[in-house]
Amino acid sequence: MLKKIVLLAIPGVAPFEFGVICEVFGIDRSDMGGPSFDFTIVTATPGPVRTSLGYDMIIESGLEVATDADLIAVPAHSLERVDERYLEVIRAAEARGAWVLSVCSGAFALAQAGVLEGRRATTHWMHAEQLAARYPGSTVDPDVLYVEDRKVVTSAGTAAGIDAALHIVRKELGASVANVVARRMVVPPQRDGGQAQYIQSPLGDDCADSFAEVAEWMLQHLGEDLPVEQLARKALMSPRTFARRFRADMGTTPAAWLNRQRIIRAQQLLEQTELSLETVAADTGFGAAAVMRHHFVKVLQVTPTAYRRAFCEKVSA
Structure with a gap:
């Protein structure tokens, strides 16, 4: 059971990705039927930790708290080499079968710790080539939102960290609990890891709105047979155009x-x-x-x- 979550505050930590982990795991949502985790932020030397934006956060707990954590979370941080003390925490978590999660460039800490060796992984598409070059023992996929490989979850940049974190909540606690968290955060609970990180040619607002309407209609008619031809008619497009634009806008195929x-x-x-x-x-x-x-x-x-x-x-x- 997923109960104890520890977030590693590594110097150079990115505030947004740090906040994503805090938002998913650090808030008591038991009043709505959601989870309440034992959530702690730790650092190697308790005290001020400088963020990537140049201000300090005061972190009171040390790494010893992470010894029995069910999940170790690593947000984005600078690409400089990480202190060995953090790497030992990551290695120990992976060795005992705990979950390990990275957001964006946090994957580099996991790779330094050796836990991505022989695993599939991802990171922000801007860093993917560098991650693959530095750590050839890992198979880096630059196109997806997140990857899970034997309880090690790596995600792309920014909001993909939300998808990855909700994926872990869903696997451990079920879809209903994950949906409570997503609803409180006002984010979609259903983005799949295989969706694309970014869109090569963003569509105009009118086209995006039309796909949002079709997607909502699809959710309301899941019990029916929904061939592409029918969906294309709803969007006033040919089937071929609909399939191509749906993938561009939604990051995956209609099917x-x-x-x-x-x-x-x-x-x-x-x-x-x-x-x-x-x-x-x-x-x-x-x-x-x-x-x-x-x-x-x-x-x-x-x-x-x-x-x-x-x-x-x-x-x-």
């Missing part, structure tokens, strides 16, 4: 986006209702329980039955 929304909706129904697997599959557009099982195992590495057994207990507890 992949729709599949991810169906999985998330199925997670919610498995957590919150006693509906049969066949009914859940039908209501979410998978059609049959066997098809839903295939997608759960492929994406979540767990069967719907095992997911319900794990998260129904946590939601009702």
